Structure formats: structure tokens, C-alpha cells
Amino acid sequence: MSDLDPDLETSTAIDERVEATQFRVELDDVETALTRLDDGTYGTCQVCGTAIDDEVLTQRPQARVCDEHSA
Ligand SMILES: [Zn+2]
Incomplete structure (x- = not known):
């Protein structure tokens, strides 16, 4: 079982990890933009x-x- 499993991560430690997760999402957006x-x-x-x-x-x-699709 990977510790990067998003379902497991969000269901077990969402409060502690919410800031880090938001940061990761933004970083992911930037990486996707670069791709x-x-x-x-x-x-x-x-x-x-x-x-x-x-x-x-x-x-x-x-x-x-x-x-049109960003809302
Ligand atoms: Zn569109």
C-alpha cells in the first residue's frame, strides 16, 4: 500500500494535512501547466x-x- 494513496491520506489526517495538501494541489497545477x-x-x-x-x-x-468550465 502506497503512502501516497490520496484516499487514505485525506480520510486519515485531513485536518493536519489540509495546508500541505492545498500547497501540493497548487504545485500540481503549475506542473501541469508546464507539461x-x-x-x-x-x-x-x-x-x-x-x-x-x-x-x-x-x-x-x-x-x-x-x-465557462472554471466555475
Ligand atoms: Zn471550456
Whole structure:
């Protein structure tokens, strides 16, 4: 059993780990953005493929979905 199992992590120690988890999620977003930059899908919505507004990308460079799908 891996200690990186997300289900196990969140169900056993959510209070102590919530800050670390939030940080990890943000880091994950950035890493995903970098990967998408590499494969040429950066700046497009993961759901519908529409180009994400420059305004959104300026505020959230790690944005993965367009306005319509980000709510
Ligand atoms: Zn979309």
C-alpha cells in the first residue's frame, strides 16, 4: 500500500494535512501547466478545447479550463 494513496491520506489526517495538501494541489497545477506548455495544449480549455482568455491566463497562468468550465 502506497503512502501516497490520496484516499487514505485525506480520510486519515485531513485536518493536519489540509495546508500541505492545498500547497501540493497548487504545485500540481503549475506542473501541469508546464507539461501543457511542452505539449502545446497550454492556454486551451481541457474540457472544450477553446482558447482561454489572455486576461484569465494573466491572473491564473495555471488555468486549465475556460471561463465557462472554471466555475
Ligand atoms: Zn471550456
